[in-house]
Amino acid sequence: MAASERILIVGPSWVGDMVMAQSLFKVLRQQYSDAAIDVLAPAWSRPITERMPEVAASIDMPVGHGKVMLKARWQLARSLAKHNYSRAYVLPNSLKSALIPAFAGIPVRVGWRGEMRYGLLNDIRKLDPIRYPLMVQRFTALAYAPGAYLPKPPEPRLVAQQDxxxxxxxxxxxxxxxxxxxxxxxxxxxxxxxxxxxxxxxxxxxxxxxxxxxxxxxxxxxxxxxxxxxxxxxxxxxxxxxxxxxxxxxxxxxxxxxxxxxxxxxxxxxxxxxxxxxxxxxxxxxxxxxxxxxxxxxxxxxxxxxxxxxxxxxxxxxxxxxxxxxxxxxxxxxxxxxxxxxxxxxxxxxxxxxx
CATH class of the missing domain: 3.40.50.2000 (Glycogen Phosphorylase B;)
Structure with missing residues (x-):
């Protein structure tokens, strides 16, 4: 993956889930060391993502939780398309959460099946809850090929702003x-x-x-x-x-x-x-x-x-x-x-x- 390429993460809507999502960011950093990782998530999560060294940019989701607002999603997607993201990982399971990466034309869009998101995601996985009982495993498994061996996820580690x-x-x-x-x-x-x-x-x-x-x-x-x-x-x-x-x-x-x-x-x-x-x-x-x-x-x-x-x-x-x-x-x-x-x-x- 070229240094100029970027990965987009559509982040979760809960504080704990956002912290656990850092394990995925760490795995992606291991796999694509030269790629920039941007996180699209609710504005409240910015203090968390800004304390994750793996995150290059935090992008505020302009749409409230549970709202569709297709026009706002389309406008943001067209703006994000200028960044030429090569991959997107959609962590929430809702149909709405998969709209922006699809509207932005990101070539590879990965996520669990969730709310029948065929067409919006083109690398869509069927979750085996027995194989992946932990939320952090469900996040990090998306970084690997379907069915691949899943090593122990790296632990999240926030870096406080000591200054x-x-x-x-x-x-x-x-x-x-x-x-x-x-x-x-x-x-x-x-x-x-x-x-x-x-x-x-x-x-x-x-x-x-x-x-x-x-x-x-x-x-x-x-x-x-x-x-x-x-x-x-x-x-x-x-x-x-x-x-x-x-x-x-x-x-x-x-x-x-x-x-x-x-x-x-x-x-x-x-x-x-x-x-x-x-x-x-x-x-x-x-x-x-x-x-x-x-x-x-x-x-x-x-x-x-x-x-x-x-x-x-x-x-x-x-x-x-x-x-x-x-x-x-x-x-x-x-x-x-x-x-x-x-x-x-x-x-x-x-x-x-x-x-």
Missing amino acids: SVESLRERYGVNLKKPVLSLCPGAEFGPAKQWPAPHYAEVAKQMIARGWQVWIFGSAKDQPVAAEIAQLLATDAPVVSLAGKTTLADAIDLMSLSSAAVSNDSGLMHIAAALGLPLVGVYGSTSPGFTPPLGDAVATASLTLDCQPCFARECPLGHKRCLHDLPPAAVLAQLDRLLADNKGSVIESNMSSAQ
């Missing part, structure tokens, strides 16, 4: 005088993925007693649960709630300063893992057998009830036992193991930034 970290610490009033435990208690998908606030508070209490501080991350929707966690701790506890206060870009760069993280199965969980943090991911209605965190120092905590995983947004049985019955001690045990295995290297590295 802005000092100004961020001042802006949000945080410091690194103590090691930081990041908590991510929200879940955009729904409450069936949210570990109870008192459980998070108990983890925070135990870590604070060991000399740590706690930063709570999330969106504006997560401010109530963040406030509840803080209220369950002592009034002078070193806890900072950043939920709803940061941009996604700032959250990524600030979280990179952490020494460890505990998170629900959420986009922030995948970001924490991709930042290389020791991370415990808590699972309720979903399964680590489909979208596990990908990193060198990650663990998951979940029960094995007959009713899980149900993949529902809200508990169909109304009790959320998969989360309520998962004790803080189980998560702390996983976290302790990760920190012991890590031998404090992350803590020492991030604490040195406070000097």
Whole structure:
């Protein structure tokens, strides 16, 4: 592939999926070392793709999720046609997501069959969910010939913009005088993925007693649960709630300063893992057998009830036992193991930034 050629990726619409998509970008970089990889995705994802060294350009999708808007798609496609893309990989399974690469006349258009996209995709694959149980495998398999051996996908790794970290610490009033435990208690998908606030508070209490501080991350929707966690701790506890206060870009760069993280199965969980943090991911209605965190120092905590995983947004049985019955001690045990295995290297590295 010539150096002037480009690859277009039509990216997913969820934070976690976008992080996992980096594994595909890494494989394509291995296969086509001289090609530029551009990612077409919702504008909110730009802070993620801009922290992926494999991505040459981030292109904002001008059409909202679920909207067709053929004229807008056609106009963008004609603009993209000027870049002479040689290949396109369409990660969402919707028919709409395959329109722009087809309109742009990209010669090779690869994706899973999805919503009957014959004609829009010309390298269309039939997914075998047993062969590819993980989402990251489904992404990276598109880079190989159908039926080819699939090696272990490379792990995502986001590169925080460290040159802005000092100004961020001042802006949000945080410091690194103590090691930081990041908590991510929200879940955009729904409450069936949210570990109870008192459980998070108990983890925070135990870590604070060991000399740590706690930063709570999330969106504006997560401010109530963040406030509840803080209220369950002592009034002078070193806890900072950043939920709803940061941009996604700032959250990524600030979280990179952490020494460890505990998170629900959420986009922030995948970001924490991709930042290389020791991370415990808590699972309720979903399964680590489909979208596990990908990193060198990650663990998951979940029960094995007959009713899980149900993949529902809200508990169909109304009790959320998969989360309520998962004790803080189980998560702390996983976290302790990760920190012991890590031998404090992350803590020492991030604490040195406070000097």
